Amino acid sequence: MSADALHDKLVAAFSLLKEAVDTTVEIKKKEDGSKQAALVWEDFLGDFWEYIRLKSRESGYNLLAGVSFFRSKHN
């Protein structure tokens, strides 16, 4: 596996995430859907975070090491 393969996977994931964000916007427009959408996102982010933790523990590599919040935001 290479960094290119990782990049390709993340590009594909991002495309789906964008769709999810757009869907969230649509849900938010409806009065009752807002809370439900938030719960779905919470579940997703919670699972995502837990998986990073799990894989970090299993592999012994901190998968967040070297990742900067500012770099990721402004680059």
Add this chain to the structure above:
Amino acid sequence: MEDLAEEERVRALKEDLKNELLDMRAGERKIEHMPPIQDRQTRESLKREIIKELRHCEEHENEYGRGWGKLPGNDRQDWEQLKRELVSEIRGSMNSSRLDAYDRQLLDVMRDEIRAEMRANPNNFHAREKTRDIMEEMQEMGYAPGEILHAVQQLQKRGTIRCRFSELMNSREGRGFKWGLGAAILALLFLPSAAKSLKPVTKWALKETMEASERVQGIISNLKEDVEDILAEAQFERSRNIIDDEIRTEGESVPAAPNEK
């Protein structure tokens, strides 16, 4: 007795500054102003500094004893304490109408002084107050921030300030300055652009820190974002540390198999 000696030293330091300023004016030396820094750039660099400070605080929690030590969210009590002290610091700043007069350069000078003193005397934190008091007095005497900065830099070059402040710091217990988020907010307030928006920022800070339920109108969004970024980075940093701790714990609790690398 000790107080009198300290007063004397402060007076001597002020005198030095004043003489430097008078010399400067008498010689009609031109003061080189720093080129204006793009707001965004300044904010970015300031944010990085603050993050560095937060990390430094966390790393030196035990060493310094006071200060925030832990980042927000680590512990409810710490957070409550942080909020109380932040509100009181902001109120203190609001009582001073002199914030507008500060500029980025002055803040940098003060920061350098404080850092140097923190390194030299980790148990004494009141260099900031001393530096600020002196600079404020100079401003009240009619000197522009740029002039004071120039004078301070001249004295720094000669080692006068460093030496005098070392004496001051050793002379008695400091009042203590709360590094961390409080400093972060105050630092934002010191920026000329932030100073203009002092009121909305303070409104925001009070709202956040006192958990007021009402929405506060007129929040300056970019400043709010800056502070949110700082908190987000701090939280991100914390998450990363959690994983580090877990990996460490995992390594300690699971003994390596004989054939394992």
